[in-house]
Amino acid sequence: MPPHTHESHPAIIKRLNRARGHLQSVTQMIEEGRPCLDIAQQLHAVEKAIQQAKRTLVQDHIDHCLDAAIGARTEGQQAQIEDFKAIVRYL
Numbered sequence: 001m002p003p004h005t006h007e008s009h010p011a012i013i014k015r016l017n018r019a020r021g022h023l024q025s026v027t028q029m030i031e032e033g034r035p036c037l038d039i040a041q042q043l044h045a046v047e048k049a050i051q052q053a054k055r056t057l058v059q060d061h062i063d064h065c066l067d068a069a070i071g072a073r074t075e076g077q078q079a080q081i082e083d084f085k086a087i088v089r090y091l
Contacts (some may be wrong), residue, residue: 008060012053019049055091062088 026042062085071079 006060006064008056015049015053015056016021019046020052022046059085059089059091077083 022042022045026039026046029039033065066081074082
């Protein structure tokens with residue numbers, strides 16, 4: 001099976017690496033006995049980075065892989081697909 005890559009993959013990797021750095025910081029902060037508020041803020045940053053990476057991956061999949069899998073469609077069907085793509089951005 002050939003590699004499955006998209007233009008967004010480098011940005012996703014960058015985001016995940018940033019999350020990894022934040023997570024390492026959280027571990028170090030706990031070991032150092034830092035205040036819970038500081039730790040919670042870093043954990044929030046980890047969550048947001050991972051959430052955004054996931055959102056980017058899913059949106060990219062919908063925008064590219066779904067279109068390729070569906071193939072030819074009527075104008076009405078295309079309008080429904082575009083509505084679906086638009087609403088998924090709110091997840």
